[in-house]
Amino acid sequence: MTTANTTGTPALTEGVRAEATVDLAALRDNLAALRARTNGPELMAVVKADAYGHGALQCAREAIAAGAGWLGTATPQEALALRAAGIRPDQARILCWLWTPGGPWEQALRESVDISISGQWALDELLAAVRATGIPARVHLKADTGLGRNGCQPHDWPDLVDNAAKAQADGLLRVVGVWSHFAAADEPGHPSIQSQLDSFAQALAFAERSGIDPEVRHLANSPATLLLPQSHYDLVRPGLAMYGLSPVPDVGTPADYGLRPVMSLAARLALVKHVPAGHGVSYGHHYVTPGPTTLGLIPLGYADGIPRHASNTGPVQIGSGRYRVAGRVAMDQFVVDLGGETFEVGEEVLLFGPGDRGEPTAEDWARACGTLSYEIITRIGGRVPRRYVGGVQ
Known part of the structure; x- marks a missing residue:
């Protein structure tokens, strides 16, 4: 079962932790x-x-x-x-x-x-x-x-x-x-x-x-x-x-060539918790909270294809806000610092998509990780189910 969000775009299938939607x-x-x-x-x-x-x-x-x-x-x-x-x-x-x-x-x-x-x-x-x-x-x-x-x-x-x-x-x-x-x-x-x-x-x-x-x-x-x-x-x-991605992002965007990104990647918040200032986050404590804040746990990691190079830099969207990975990306999960905002467990997290809802794109992830959008999309692994919409075959 799927629902629709306020933009009419199909939301995550009920009960899944994460999903790649292919248009x-x-x-x-x-x-x-x-x-x-x-x-x-x-x-x-x-x-x-x-x-x-x-x-x-x-x-x-x-x-x-x-x-x-x-x-x-x-x-x-x-x-x-x-x-x-x-x-x-x-x-x-x-x-x-x-x-x-x-x-x-x-x-x-x-x-x-x-x-x-x-x-x-x-x-x-x-x-x-x-x-x-x-x-x-x-x-x-x-x-x-x-x-x-x-x-x-x-x-x-x-x-x-x-x-x-x-x-x-x-x-x-x-x-x-x-x-x-x-x-x-x-x-x-x-x-x-x-x-x-x-x-x-x-x-x-x-x-x-x-x-x-x-x-x-x-x-x-x-x-x-x-x-x-x-x-x-x-x-x-x-x-x-x-x-639907531009192979020449410094020359033109997908829209400049009449293209639209085909894959969107989303997950659900698995945990939301309040932590004090000075709290280390994820392995090695490469991120320490600068003040009292809220952390959100996203159940995707490098075993699913999220680049470890996205540590402290990969962008996501929750609601209307943009957040970045806080600390190291682990095998199965990563954390974002919500800056004091509170969201419900189960809230949709958009990692990348066409950008229609203001969400990051695969190119945004590529720039954050110092790589190509080719790598971002091809590395999304088999643990992430694909949902196909708009097909004629």
């Missing part, structure tokens, strides 16, 4: 805004890491309903779980890009998962699986254009492309994609951006000369989707932006 209507609206901004390329909804903590299956289904024809996953297990849950190849292509030796190549082939290849070892293992199953692979060749992470280095690119082209000629695979990833698309004017655009163009040109004619060429992550139209090619891969 699937906002997710669909964000995807529509991104499609309108790119105006042409196909869209891959990136649902890796349990859809950045929002729930991979629920978000994948809503993304498909919103017109996304591709889903992006990191690990093979993420991709296979979506297929096992009933997302069919005729509904969405699924790309998986983070492979290690001995991976489930044969199962991925049987489930029509597109496979990213960054090196010869991976191509060799994939071809062994193709021969064992008799199922030709759909391959995306990934070039390292300067990120220095996954992807094939330029000096190895000719051999990888030539070997893939030979396997394609033998009917063992089809190279359906050529792609790469930016290092600093979230830093407008960074010299690596143009360097990577040039390097990707060169990698594409070599692949085309080798007989590769991919269905999709893709380079644009969330910041590039918003800021670099020259990188859009045939497909864009929004991740964070899909979930």
Whole structure:
């Protein structure tokens, strides 16, 4: 059972200590805004890491309903779980890009998962699986254009492309994609951006000369989707932006790009008590009350994904007031100094949300902890139930 607060927003489900609410209507609206901004390329909804903590299956289904024809996953297990849950190849292509030796190549082939290849070892293992199953692979060749992470280095690119082209000629695979990833698309004017655009163009040109004619060429992550139209090619891969957060918070807010944060996190006050001046709070007494005050106990901690770096700094809203974490964040709980205000046990505490009620946002938490909003939302753990609102699937 849920109730509604005075703004009409669904409140916490009755009886829960904490809850993350995921607004699937906002997710669909964000995807529509991104499609309108790119105006042409196909869209891959990136649902890796349990859809950045929002729930991979629920978000994948809503993304498909919103017109996304591709889903992006990191690990093979993420991709296979979506297929096992009933997302069919005729509904969405699924790309998986983070492979290690001995991976489930044969199962991925049987489930029509597109496979990213960054090196010869991976191509060799994939071809062994193709021969064992008799199922030709759909391959995306990934070039390292300067990120220095996954992807094939330029000096190895000719051999990888030539070997893939030979396997394609033998009917063992089809190279359906050529792609790469930016290092600093979230830093407008960074010299690596143009360097990577040039390097990707060169990698594409070599692949085309080798007989590769991919269905999709893709380079644009969330910041590039918003800021670099020259990188859009045939497909864009929004991740964070899909979930309504700005990947370039120093350049523009979510609202500036027509986006709305999808996740809200709330809890209930578990205890309210009066304490005297000079009272230490939480481990190590890194916060001592400056005067007589009221403390509120919030039943969320670093085991739930609340950053320990939020100690003495993380913001929350209770009623119409803003408060900050007092003392260290513990495994299961943290404390706020209510400054003498008294609230009822069970009162709703808003940690972050869209900001409509004046509550903090995930970006506020990121700034308080010296990190990125990506980390704030993806680290909310499995002990925190998800409640989905506004879905059509």
